[in-house]
Amino acid sequence: xxxxxxxxxxxxxxxxxxxxxxxxxxxxxxxxxxxxxxxxxxxxxxxxxxxxxxxxxxxxxxxxxxxxxxxxxxxxxxxxxxxxxxxxxxxxxxxxxxxxxxxxxxxxxxxxxxxxxxxxxxxxxxxxxxxxxxxxxxxxxxxxxxxxxxxxxxxxxxxxxxxxxxxxxxxxxxxxxxxxxxxxxxxxxxxxx
Amino acid sequence: xxxxxxxxxxxxxxxxxxxxxxxxxxxxxxxxxxxxxxxxxxxxxxxxxxxxxxxxxxxxxxxxxxxxxxxxxxxxxxxxxxxxxxxxxxxxxxxxxxxxxxxxxxxxxxxxxxxxxxxxxxxxxxxxxxxxxxxxxxxxxxxxxxxxxxxxxxxxxxxxxxxxxxxxxxxxxxxxxxxxxxxxxxxxxxxxxxxxxxxxxxxxxxxxxxxxxxxxxxxxxxxxxxxxxxxxxxxxxxxxxxxxxxxxx
Ligand SMILES: [Fe+3]
Numbered sequence: 001x002x003x004x005x006x007x008x009x010x011x012x013x014x015x016x017x018x019x020x021x022x023x024x025x026x027x028x029x030x031x032x033x034x035x036x037x038x039x040x041x042x043x044x045x046x047x048x049x050x051x052x053x054x055x056x057x058x059x060x061x062x063x064x065x066x067x068x069x070x071x072x073x074x075x076x077x078x079x080x081x082x083x084x085x086x087x088x089x090x091x092x093x094x095x096x097x098x099x100x101x102x103x104x105x106x107x108x109x110x111x112x113x114x115x116x117x118x119x120x121x122x123x124x125x126x127x128x129x130x131x132x133x134x135x136x137x138x139x140x141x142x143x144x145x146x147x148x149x150x151x152x153x154x155x156x157x158x159x160x161x162x163x164x165x166x167x168x169x170x171x172x173x174x175x176x177x178x179x180x181x182x183x184x185x186x187x188x189x190x191x192x193x
Numbered sequence: 194x195x196x197x198x199x200x201x202x203x204x205x206x207x208x209x210x211x212x213x214x215x216x217x218x219x220x221x222x223x224x225x226x227x228x229x230x231x232x233x234x235x236x237x238x239x240x241x242x243x244x245x246x247x248x249x250x251x252x253x254x255x256x257x258x259x260x261x262x263x264x265x266x267x268x269x270x271x272x273x274x275x276x277x278x279x280x281x282x283x284x285x286x287x288x289x290x291x292x293x294x295x296x297x298x299x300x301x302x303x304x305x306x307x308x309x310x311x312x313x314x315x316x317x318x319x320x321x322x323x324x325x326x327x328x329x330x331x332x333x334x335x336x337x338x339x340x341x342x343x344x345x346x347x348x349x350x351x352x353x354x355x356x357x358x359x360x361x362x363x364x365x366x367x368x369x370x371x372x373x374x375x376x377x378x379x380x381x382x383x384x385x386x387x388x389x390x391x392x393x394x395x396x397x398x399x400x401x402x403x404x405x406x407x408x409x410x411x412x413x414x415x416x417x418x419x420x421x422x423x424x425x426x427x428x429x430x431x432x433x434x435x436x437x438x439x440x441x442x
Contacts, residue, residue, distance in 0.1 A: 019360075020360070021308065112243045114242050136371065
């Protein structure tokens, strides 16, 4: 069957505005894995604006592979594979609170092959939504204890070396922490998806 | 014959369209909040690898029975003009996006949100929360029943009013397709004054945010209807589904 090659125009993005928490808050949002999952980690972070003020009305979402580097998704040409971890969702969502912070309960993802034959280091894709953002902004969280994998990661290697550190979380006693600076000094690297 | 595309790893991934001139510039100073929140450095191109071409497939397990009818979520009925909002979720190749979660939120008929930060003197409605969820069907269709939201003032500039709108959030099937937007109503005199809507500079693209009054879907003595189709980024077909019969070199 042939389809017409005429493409439909995309629907433009608009901001979530200041009242996003009405529509986008999920009680189980932060749980990429169930809370009592063995080996689970707590990923925390804070979001700042261009004057260093905390962004207290934002939303952070994360998306990642499971610890084996697999996705339960048919578009993965290696096959859709249900995670060995019961209740693994891959997706996390958390509003930023009064001190600009968010938290996600998850597990460290595995490395991923790329079409070019490289290997991507373990990472979370991170989207930030907020009043004043007319489209989401997207960054990645990489892990500080994966120095070797990070050094070989093609996405990190495409980033100005002076700015790479903005993508690497800090270790904390129960997981990792990432500061997201939307603008200004030490501005986080954001990606054109 | 099937074209054999080879990659060094043998992995063949769909490639999603990269929008050009559709979405607003992150720094759009007439919308004041962008000034301190828009990144100032250029975005770095992210290849469409496995994390980008997959995404959460959230479905009906997140939906309860009254989630798509915002007029039935309380003991009484909300005040306001009852409306049906419906449409299809498609990708830019015209393919429906089935089984995908849609979330909406909106002000009530007086333009007031049920939110602590919203304190303008429009009355709250005890019978309206303003939150809806649904999942598209196998043809990408969705449908909500709600009330038409009112316009509301905001502090962007002197005498600023938001035109009536409903916030929409969609996942599609890939991280690249994630979209949050707003649906507007036709014939609203506030459109031209709205700093948010006019950040979509291309008129054709801007008009895609405005729903269509849909007489055919109205329900006699019950509800008016508006149609709003949403188009997410398309991808080139996956190689296995795409034999190039008449495209040999
Ligand atoms: Fe709004």
